[in-house]
Amino acid sequence: MAWIVFIALAVLTIGGALGVVVTRNVVHAALALLVSLIAVAGVYLVLFAEFLALVQVLIYGGAIIIVLMFAIMLTRSADYPRITDNKQWPLAALASLAFLGVLAPSFVIDRVENTQSQNASFEGIGESLFTTWAVPFEIASLVLLVALIGAIIIARSDEEEG
């Protein structure tokens, strides 16, 4: 049963990802991305990682796609649905090949016994996040802060020049 669900979700994920690349309309690409991301949330559910699945829906399915749509609607890129190629494609191809190279060994090396489902309860995640991994957690929030300040500086510098 788990296999059937997983295969259905995998088809949705890959189909959505293909849709993002193949479709010539930016808004349709965003929707395809949504399908793919929600299907990944489903994969997390199959792996008994409920918290991760909900975070996936909240952050990727909700916030990120909406911000993406917001950007598409504010710029006029939706008016030019035919332009999908640019000069970066060799670089993109290289990057995705390199990523595949990183992923491929994990298919070959069988690590099933190491990745047995640990009981990743919500309380457990919170506790280890704020005790064992407290420093990386704080650094991550610092990175976000830097990004926020950077965004403000970029937005403000335009204002001063104009």
Place this chain on the structure above:
Amino acid sequence: MPATILLAISLGDFIWLVIALFIMFSALSGVVLSLTWLERKVLGRLQLRLGPTRTGPMGLMQPVADALKLILKEDIIPASSEKALFWVAPIIVVISAFMIWVTIPGTQNAVIQNLDLGLFYIIAFSVVGILGLVLAGWGSANKYGTLGGLRAAAQLISYEIPIIMVAISMAMLAQSLDLREIVNGQDDYIYFLIQPLGLALFFIAGLAEVGRTPFDIYFAESEIVGGPFVEYSGAHWSVFFLAEYINTFAIAALTVILFFGGWSGPGLTGDWGIIYFLLKVYLVIMVIFWIRGTFPRLRIDQLMAFAWKVMVPMSFLTIVMTAVYQFYGWPAWSLTAMSTTGLVVVGIVIYKKMTAPSKLVAETRSRRAALEAQRRLPATGGGD
């Protein structure tokens, strides 16, 4: 656990689930009918009218007649619209509205699938509904629609933050994200008594989240003629309408669960508590209708400024207050005191904002009067 539903489900459980979902769907549709009738009646009374009276006793058949009209109406799809998006948008909105209800408990047992992360689940899926509005606005290929979609995205994302923050602080009080546990945690005192600031923030942000007056900015009829819904008609439009009322009911139900002790009340035990639950929810709904009948609509810049300058900092303060109270184990009244102080600050800010335009007018008038008086003085002095 949702994972167990997917993987290890027996046929009996599956059939029960389907029946439960069917009951939920019917019950919510009934609720929507009752809400439309109630809203028209209450608004009528507030405006010294009678509201619907002709169809059935006290106009009770009015929502049925409305529903029939909507279904029979021609469903127009604009020629230049994105057909697929135009179709998908209402479905996304209504699905997210219904999915929230899977885990909202009416009583200890009256819940389809209680989740350990119930509150988090509700927040996660309510965000997805926003996307439907944005897509509807963009897909209908209409300037007002696109404007409305943009407004919806900006408004709903902004007000999502205070909702999440207040929800987190209530979960901290109950030490659980399970909605049943949150209600059980209010056995001694309801959370409204120790966190009134939280209630104010949650309720205001909730109104903004479902787009009720004074926050109905993304479909403001007098400005952008319906926003994302401008091109929708007939059955498609009624789906949006359905989702809006279900979401209103959900916000009222969450307010009751988080702050007013859900189904608990004196006298009734067990599943009879649903009477108290519905009573409280409909009381909150009446307040929402009352606000609609009394307040004018905000402007979009006022709305965003209020979200980021008042709601978000105050909701962070709510978390800090609750954390301090929980960590040091202070008595309950200390949190009440802190929270009430915050509430007073919010009240003062809102009052100042509301009276600012009239004060500006009065100031300008007095200045003009002073100037005219000054001008008249030399004129009378220099004349004969």
